[in-house]
Amino acid sequence: MTLSRMGLWTLLAIAFGFGIVNLTPSTALLSVFTQAVVFAIFALGVGVLLRQNGLVSFGHALFFGAAGYGMGVILALEAMPAEAAIAVVLLGIGAAAFLIGLVIVRVPGIAFGMLTLAIGQMVYLLATRARGLTGGSDGMSVNWPATLFGFSQSALLKPSTLFLIAWVLMVVVTLALTLILRTRFGSITEAIRDNEERARFIGITTTVPRAAVFALSAMVTAVAGLLSTLNSGFVSPENLHWSLSGITLVMVVVGGSKRLVGPLVGAMVYVIFKDLLGEHATYSMAPFGAALIAVIVFSPHGIVGLFEQLRNRLRHGPAAERKLP
Amino acid sequence: MLTINLFNGLVYGALLIIMSSGLALIYGLRRVVNFAHGALYMLGAYIGYSVATHSNFWVALLVAPLVMAVVGALLDRYGFRLLQDREPLNVMLVTFGLLLILEDLVVAIWGKANYSLFTPELLNFSINLAGHDLPAYRIGVIAVGAAVAVGLTLWLRLSRMGLFVRAASTDPITTSMQGVNTDRISAAVVGLGSALAGLAGVVAGPFLSLSPHMSSDVLIDSFVVVVIGGLGSLAGAFIAALLLGMMQAIGAVYLPEVSVLLPFVFMIAILIWKPSGLAGSRT
Numbered sequence: 001m002t003l004s005r006m007g008l009w010t011l012l013a014i015a016f017g018f019g020i021v022n023l024t025p026s027t028a029l030l031s032v033f034t035q036a037v038v039f040a041i042f043a044l045g046v047g048v049l050l051r052q053n054g055l056v057s058f059g060h061a062l063f064f065g066a067a068g069y070g071m072g073v074i075l076a077l078e079a080m081p082a083e084a085a086i087a088v089v090l091l092g093i094g095a096a097a098f099l100i101g102l103v104i105v106r107v108p109g110i111a112f113g114m115l116t117l118a119i120g121q122m123v124y125l126l127a128t129r130a131r132g133l134t135g136g137s138d139g140m141s142v143n144w145p146a147t148l149f150g151f152s153q154s155a156l157l158k159p160s161t162l163f164l165i166a167w168v169l170m171v172v173v174t175l176a177l178t179l180i181l182r183t184r185f186g187s188i189t190e191a192i193r194d195n196e197e198r199a200r201f202i203g204i205t206t207t208v209p210r211a212a213v214f215a216l217s218a219m220v221t222a223v224a225g226l227l228s229t230l231n232s233g234f235v236s237p238e239n240l241h242w243s244l245s246g247i248t249l250v251m252v253v254v255g256g257s258k259r260l261v262g263p264l265v266g267a268m269v270y271v272i273f274k275d276l277l278g279e280h281a282t283y284s285m286a287p288f289g290a291a292l293i294a295v296i297v298f299s300p301h302g303i304v305g306l307f308e309q310l311r312n313r314l315r316h317g318p319a320a321e322r323k324l325p
Numbered sequence: 326m327l328t329i330n331l332f333n334g335l336v337y338g339a340l341l342i343i344m345s346s347g348l349a350l351i352y353g354l355r356r357v358v359n360f361a362h363g364a365l366y367m368l369g370a371y372i373g374y375s376v377a378t379h380s381n382f383w384v385a386l387l388v389a390p391l392v393m394a395v396v397g398a399l400l401d402r403y404g405f406r407l408l409q410d411r412e413p414l415n416v417m418l419v420t421f422g423l424l425l426i427l428e429d430l431v432v433a434i435w436g437k438a439n440y441s442l443f444t445p446e447l448l449n450f451s452i453n454l455a456g457h458d459l460p461a462y463r464i465g466v467i468a469v470g471a472a473v474a475v476g477l478t479l480w481l482r483l484s485r486m487g488l489f490v491r492a493a494s495t496d497p498i499t500t501s502m503q504g505v506n507t508d509r510i511s512a513a514v515v516g517l518g519s520a521l522a523g524l525a526g527v528v529a530g531p532f533l534s535l536s537p538h539m540s541s542d543v544l545i546d547s548f549v550v551v552v553i554g555g556l557g558s559l560a561g562a563f564i565a566a567l568l569l570g571m572m573q574a575i576g577a578v579y580l581p582e583v584s585v586l587l588p589f590v591f592m593i594a595i596l597i598w599k600p601s602g603l604a605g606s607r608t
Binding site for chain 1: 358407408411412413414415417418419421422423424425426428429430541545548549552556582585586588589590592593596597600601602
């Protein structure tokens with residue numbers, strides 16, 4: 001995709017967000033959409049790791065929850081203005097994830113997933129047991145200041161504003177990731193993902209780029225964590241639990257992990273369907289289990305893969321089905 | 326205090342042996358990280374509960390694993406066999422989907438209340454050992470764990486079927502070229518692994534309570550055990566299960582604040598030192 005077309009798509013996507021705000025009839029529905037967008041960013045973080053490193057994380061809720069806790073603690077201590085705190089939290093999580101990544105990306109395959117699960121559960125257990133500052137298993141409220149980036153809190157917390165902030169952030173993060181992955185860094189990580197040994201033979205250091213992708217994916221997820229606490233004003237150990245990581249991974253795979261839009265689509269489909277079902281079904285996880293199995297069995301490249309297949313068939317006829325990379 | 330904790334550590338280690346040997350067997354043969362194993366454990370416990378309330382514990386101990394064996398064989402025939410050419414991640418997520426479905430199924434049938442299996446009359450007494458009263462039932466759990474470990478090892482090492490299982494775990498294609506029906510072997514092994522999960526569920530019933538969330542903790546601990554031991558390695562899983570049980574027992578005495586973290590710290594340390602696990606040669 002050329003840069004100008006990318007710019008066009010970005011503008012269209014942002015305009016689409018404004019369209020949603022104006023066409024959505026109720027604020028309750030709009031806050032469901034906001035939640036969907038927050039999860040879309042979360043899933044984007046998990047998805048970029050899978051797409052670029054070929055690694056499955058069962059512990060990304062760690063970064064989602066840590067962003068909320070980090071923000072909550074800094075604001076509670078009144079250590080610095082909220083704007084600086086946001087930067088500190090994002091960079092801190094990025095740096096921490098880079099260091100963790102340097103160690104754990106060398107562990108291959110499933111064991112990597114189990115490591116992320118272990119690290120995530122450790123922090124979860126610490127958070128449930130810690131008293132004092134973080135409130136233990138009760139969670140803690142995040143006291144956002146009266147004004148943030150010059151906007152008053154009441155204006156920011158209007159459902160329509162909140163949705164737009166989340167939506168624009170999602171578009172910007174997606175654009176940023178697309179641009180980053182177009183560079184040499186993107187090709188290097190793809191080479192390492194496809195064959196680490198060969199990549200090393202041609203002189204690429206393989207650990208640092210993968211740790212960088214891990215850090216990048218953690219930061220994207222941290223953005224979602226910050227948005228979530230801005231939305232709810234609250235963070236609890238549930239935000240750190242592995243089941244949240246697992247569900248997000250489901251969103252990524254259902255949406256399709258070969259494209260960056262896959263996780264976005266998966267997350268939105270998930271949250272909106274959960275809301276539709278939530279009122280009727282008490283046991284609402286089984287339909288998702290069934291949907292997950294159906295998507296994986298019938299369309300291994302997810303919803304986005306299915307659409308691409310259909311589009312190619314329409315354009316070129318059934319014979320010219322292009323294989324996804 | 327320490328003695329009784331070590332004893333309880335041994336009991337939990339035995340339970341982990343029963344759970345994780347099933348996981349390791351299935352991973353060894355099918356290369357599937359089976360999240361549904363936790364659901365089979367839970368299903369086994371609840372079926373055991375229903376059977377035990379209608380007849381007695383010993384019937385439950387027999388029926389629940391048998392039912393799970395059938396479920397496991399079907400899971401292999403209509404699940405893993407059809408998906409064997411798919412990416413491991415995708416198959417793993419299918420089992421995650423199964424876990425979600427089965428957990429809801431349990432809630433739909435038995436509700437959200439907590440249950441507990443009664444300790445069977447026959448073992449409802451204590452044995453005094455070095456000044457401590459040790460419940461006979463828990464000694465029985467240790468015995469079952471030991472029997473599973475010894476039985477599986479002997480079966481794999483000495484029987485003809487065990488030879489086929491080991492061969493198919495090493496190289497399924499060559500094994501089937503030698504005339505071994507690997508599909509039947511797989512169905513048997515996944516059935517056996519699932520039966521062990523059911524057995525673990527019934528055995529755990531009298532000392533861990535039955536709840537819709539019971540699968541999560543034991544499943545994660547079993548994953549930790551299997552990964553520490555080396556994926557697919559039975560001997561590694563046995564050692565890791567005992568280490569984990571003991572570690573939690575000792576941790577509960579000396580480091581009560583962080584004892585729940587110990588398994589994870591242990592796993593991280595092992596994997597950084599040896600990414601393929603204690604006894605693992607493959608990843």
